[in-house]
Amino acid sequence: MLLRLIGLLLGSLALVIGLSAGWNWTFGAMLGGINPRGMATLEDTVRNNWAGIWDSLALPMLGLPAWAVPALLAVVFFLAAAMRPGRG
Numbered sequence: 001m002l003l004r005l006i007g008l009l010l011g012s013l014a015l016v017i018g019l020s021a022g023w024n025w026t027f028g029a030m031l032g033g034i035n036p037r038g039m040a041t042l043e044d045t046v047r048n049n050w051a052g053i054w055d056s057l058a059l060p061m062l063g064l065p066a067w068a069v070p071a072l073l074a075v076v077f078f079l080a081a082a083m084r085p086g087r088g
Helices: 002-021 027-034 036-049 051-062 068-082
Strands: none
Touching: 002 068, 027 036, 027 051, 036 051
C-alpha cells in the first residue's frame, strides 16, 4: 500500500512538472534553476573524485526531460509493489 502511494505521488509529480514547465524542459535545467551554484559544486565534486561517473551516468541523466526522473521512480515503486502481493 505504501509503495503504491509513493508511486502515485511520484507519477503525479511527473505530470505536474510536465504540464507546468513543459515536456521538453531538461532535468539539468530544472536543477540548475533551483540552485545553480549547487549544480556547479556537484559537478566539480563528482569530476574530481569519480571522473567516469559524471560523463557516463550524470550527463545523460541531466539531459532527460524533467518529468522523466519522477516517472521512472514511480515505475520502480509500482513494480516493487507488484512484487509484494497483498503487502505492496
